[in-house]
Amino acid sequence: MKGYKYRGRDTFERDLESILNNQLYASSFDKLNDPFEATFKEEISQFGETLKMLGVDSSEVKHNFKEVLDYTSKLGIYSLSYTPINELMWAHYSSSHEGFCIEYDIEKIKWSEFENRFIKELDVDYKDAIPVLKWDDIYDLENVLKKMYATKSLSWQYEKEVRLLFDNYGLKSYHSSALTGIYFGAKMSDNLKQILINSLKNRDIKFYQISKGLNSYHIESRLVHENKRIIINKLDFDSFEILRTNHSIQIEVFDIWYKDNDISTDAILSFVKAFTENISTKKCIINIFNDKSIQHLLGKSPLTKEEYLQFADCYIADYNYVTPNVIYPYPYQDIRYKEYGGQNWKK
Structure with a gap:
């Protein structure tokens, strides 16, 4: 599965350095641009009090829920889109087409070294109401993660977002083969395009140009260049x-x-x-x-x-x-x- 990261013109030098070092930055939740991140209602605390009134020890439920809540401040999140062809994404995240978009093989990011501590890949759900954590959710980790960390309002659904969760935020390394393509914005300068092409020689990467569609408001992409690795040891695939x-x-x-x-x-x-x-x-x-x-x-x-x-x-x-x-x-x-x-x- 491919995932796409839109990058702006103002951060080009920093992004290029990250690409050359085969690194990405998993952000903490408080650094994301949606103020409603990790917003939810919960009924678990109330359920614990009900158990207490019934004479049932609710300490384990409360402890498990507190651990989940405390985890929010530690998690790292890397957001990708499932499409490189989105007019609003180019406008919002790529300096109105002056930037570029990176194509990743998501599975190969997840294969990365153990210190990355990858937890979960989650497709974002888009809802018109804040999710509610119910008492039985505490026994379903994936459902908890989905409600807490991968649910957003309907206004964001154009992003078609997939999230990679790590157990801490910061720089994460990946194998160079995880980066498979670069899409140039419609207004990206020829100089910056050439810097990317030249900097990524001896790697299997395809380069695409984004442009306006003919007689429509849609954008489209076309392959404009392809870099190939220099293979030293040739392999006979019939052997x-x-x-x-x-x-x-x-x-x-x-x-x-x-x-x-x-x-x-x-x-x-x-x-x-x-x-x-x-x-x-x-x-x-x-x-x-x-x-x-x-x-x-x-x-x-x-x-x-x-x-x-x-x-x-x-x-x-x-x-x-x-x-x-x-x-x-x-x-x-x-x-x-x-x-x-x-x-x-x-x-």
């Missing part, structure tokens, strides 16, 4: 197949069917370098197999004796980002493999 991925926020894990007949350490290390440069977007672990027939065994536990032997013979190498210049051959040909009577024990 492998990705059998499975198991990615986390911090690490990508790939199970690969390696089709090349050359399974020497040097050959596999060359393949891994090309694979990580061309495909992976963060710290990476690669498990390499020379036979697709073991695909049904990936993630299976426990393995039977016969399955273990088959898996061990086909599992020819693994790679770990911790030791980037090392390949570990036949990791499953271990003591158990020997005890099972494996014929190719390498340990």
Whole structure:
């Protein structure tokens, strides 16, 4: 999913620095431009008093609610729009088209390093009334977050906003591949456009020009330039197949069917370098197999004796980002493999 951040002319130098450093700023709620942010009614306190009158201990309910309320001052929020083609957004947030708009891959922002402490992605709801937090909401975290931090009045619905919540505000780092495009405002200067293009060389980024639509009040975009990464290690995409991925926020894990007949350490290390440069977007672990027939065994536990032997013979190498210049051959040909009577024990 793509998200768009509109930027103004007056902050160009600061925004360019953030882009080059692969950073964004998650603001605190009190810095947002809507004075009604995090505005809601709540019935939870009243419910706690009712429980107290009935002789029921309400301390846990009150404690949980207080923790949620206290969190508001700590949260970081990064707001994006689902569209780069919005006349009002260009007027309000991009210096009446003298600025630009950044296109992000939202999933890759969420993949960022652990210190970012990403919490939740929330589509903003637009309502004609302030949301009400009811007593049973305290047991539904997503509903609480939605009512407290992602509900705005109908007058804002043109923004088509999605919010990324972090557990603290401040600068957040992301992988460079998360930035996928730049849209130039209709009145942006050619000089600033060229600065962006030149500053973002050796990155896969498309540049678009916003202009007035023909015989209408609508705006439109067209592709005007494209930067490409300079790939040092070329990858033969016919030499492998990705059998499975198991990615986390911090690490990508790939199970690969390696089709090349050359399974020497040097050959596999060359393949891994090309694979990580061309495909992976963060710290990476690669498990390499020379036979697709073991695909049904990936993630299976426990393995039977016969399955273990088959898996061990086909599992020819693994790679770990911790030791980037090392390949570990036949990791499953271990003591158990020997005890099972494996014929190719390498340990």
